[in-house]
Structure formats: structure tokens, C-alpha cells
Amino acid sequence: MVAKKSAYEESRQKRMEENKKRMEALNLHKLSQALIIPSPAKPSPMKRSKPRVVEKQVVVVRRSSRVANKPAPVFKEVVLDRVVIPRRISKPRNLSNRVYATDEARAKAIEKAEKLQSDLGPDHPIFIKSMLQSHVTGGFWLGLPVDFCRRSLPRKDGVVTLIDEDADEYQVIYLARKNGLSGGWKGFAVAHGLLDGDAVVFQLIKLTVFKVYIIRVNGSEQGNSL
Template structure:
């Protein structure tokens, strides 16, 4: 056991001596000392970041002339669970001046319109429309007969001209997906002072033009002069 221990210590000493000799041959001790004496690099100063300045601009929200000219909305407080919550109240349209035709007067105007329709040239398609309040006030939307529209009118949005009995022309926008007249119909209705119960005869004289005959509700009994 003693011989083995001495042999181990001798081999360990020989390895250390051999490692030292190799280090001296490679000049490692001198390099290590030189690195210790070499001044360490100065840390680079941190770049100062200039804080961004955020400019606040006042943006004026533009409102359309139609909305800008409308009266300001009225708000009313509504109490819910003892908490007052402002609630917008929309001004209702004044309908007090509306005049509604009686069923007898409406039917009489329709009968006169049917007589007029029979006297028109049959080569031009025709239909009769009895006026309602939605046609002549408020919404100003005129729905046309679906079957007539699909058979005779354009399949895409088109300008359709209404020609009254004085040969005055009124362009309107026809919407086939809704089978009705939108923009421009209000101008025609207002210009001719149409009322609830009036009966109108539409005669398609061209692909995009109607001759329109108006039978006034409660009008005199004499026949309509063409």
C-alpha cells in the first residue's frame, strides 16, 4: 500500500512539472501578467434619450350641413335605481296638419282614375297608385307595383323622369331592389301639392319616363281632360 501511494504521488508531481514546462514554452505566465497590467476599457457612456414631446391638437369635428342645421337634441333625466341618467328625447314630427281622406273619397278617386286609365292608349303600360301619407309627407317614398316594375322597368338603379300634364319633367331615382322611387319623388309630390287619397295614373311612355295624371280626391265629377 505504501509503494502504491508513493507511486501515485510521484506520477502527480511529474504531471505538474510537465504542465509547468509546457506553460513556460508557450509563454503563458508572461501573457497572464500582461493581461493583468492592461488597463480595462472605459465603459461607454449611456446615450441620453430625449423624451418625446406629445403635441395635443384640437380637432374640430365637421358636421354635414343637414345635421348642423338641425335643432340640438333635448335630454331628460330618467331615474333608474336612484341614479339619474340623461336620456335623449327625439322631437316628434308635427302631424297635426295632416288631412286624411275618407275611404269613400279615396274609392271615388280610384274609380275616376280607372276610367282615365281605360281611355289611354293601350300600347303603353299603365298602373294606378292611391296616395298615402307616407307618399306625400314625411317619408316621401313611393313604392311601385312589384309585377309591373320587374316586367317593365330597369334592373339597376336608374333615373326615371316623371312628366306631368303640363309637360314639366321631374327626374327621380328608381331603386329596383326596393321597386320604388326615392330621390326626386318629394319634389314632384310637393310641386303638385299631392294629398292623401289622390289617385295617380302612371303611363310608361318610354323605358325611363312616366306620364303622370293626377285625380284629386274630392275633385268635381266631370271627366278628366287629357
């Protein structure tokens, strides 16, 4: 066994030497070195890019001839996601000329309105509203009594008519979900010079038609009714 193993080792050693000579003759060692792929170079750190500068421009829209003679509106720039949007600056309302009724004068106007309501009788639904600044200046929104709206007015938005003593009619938007008068109420209030403290009597003579009476806070009453 030892002799056989020595013979195998000698034969194996001989083959290895022959293979080595063949590799040297074919330059396989150099070829294997050439095939080794060098490791990639370490990337350079990312360069910080400079922020892009966006030029802001305000575009002046051509005005129609209808408003050409009016002073130009004042705008300020509002930047939203790098887009400049001109926005009209609303002028503050001058509230210095507001006239506020005293509690006593307001109570007297309501008392007279209740007397008028009694004189008009129970044939038609009636309610009284004491005017506030939000009703006659600024917002021009008139909230109506919720119970009255649920009992007597339609449950959908629509148009109601207000009639004054000269039989002039005013169309006003009624918002059922908000129980109040919106568009058109301003025109009515301004046309009739309503003031803070005036007591207004609304008499529903048809489904969406009111006869309206004003009790002035300054003392005049049915002579100035509507």
C-alpha cells in the same frame, strides 16, 4: 469477519470525527446557515384603484355663414366608451295638419282613375297608385307594383323621369331591388300638392319616362292632370 467489521467501524468513526473537526475549523456550519434563502414575504392584498373620472365636454362646431342666422340645433350627450358624442335631437313632426281621405272618397278617386286609364288606351303600360300618408308626407317613399316593375322597368337602379302636363320634368331615383321611387319623389309630391287619397296614373311612354295624371280626392280630375 466480526473483527474486520469492528476495525472498519472504528476507522469510519475516526474519519467522521476528523471531518467534523475540519468543518468546525473552517466555520462551514455557519456558512451553510447564511446561504439558506428566507421564504418571500406574503404579498399584501392588491389595493383597489379609484375609477378614473373622465371630464365630459361638448364641443360646439363653428357654423357656416350660410346657416348662421338659423336657430342653433339642440344636442344631447351620448356616452360611448367614455367618449361624449353630441347628437342632434330631431324635432317631432307635427302631424296634426294631416288630412285623411275617407274610404268612400278614395274609392271614387280610384274609379275615376280607372276610367282615365281606359281612355288612354293599351298602347303604353299603365298602373294606378292611390296615395297614402307615407307617399305624400313623412317618409316620401312610393312603392310600385312588383309585376309592373318586372315586366316594364329596368332591373338595375337608375333615374326615371316624371312629366306633367306643362312638360315639366322631374328626375326621380328608381330602386329596382325595392321596386319603388325614392330620392326626388318628395319634390314631385310637394310641388304638385299630392294628398292622401289622390289617385295617380303612371303611363310609361318610354323605357324610363312616365307621363303622370292625378285624380284629386276632392273631386277634380283631368283638369288638374300632369
